[in-house]
Amino acid sequence: ESRPDGRGANRNARLFRAAARLPVQQHTGTTTVRVAAPIQVADEDLVVRRLHGLSPLAGTDVDALLRNLGCRTLVVTGVSANVAIPNAVFDAVNLGYTA
Incomplete structure (x- = not known):
């Protein structure tokens, strides 16, 4: 967007x-x-x-929202398998999530 x-x-x-x-x-x-x-x-x-950015976790409130909801494991889906999905997974793992 x-x-x-x-x-x-x-x-x-x-x-x-x-x-x-x-x-x-x-x-x-x-x-x-x-x-x-x-x-x-x-x-x-x-x-x-x-x-x-290229990841929903970078520069948004997604990390804080997920933590407040008690989420620890993420199942990442989407349409950009070569850019957005890998970026989201890398960011999630770097933030301590299991992806």
């Missing part, structure tokens, strides 16, 4: 610069960043936005 003005987004790697040139942008509030069907967000769900 990113802001339309690009503020807060990474620009320090070719991957980010290439993503900024794609015809479909993942801007806050657009359909490209909505939770995909058939998944539905319930009132009790915790939703965390991320405007930068």
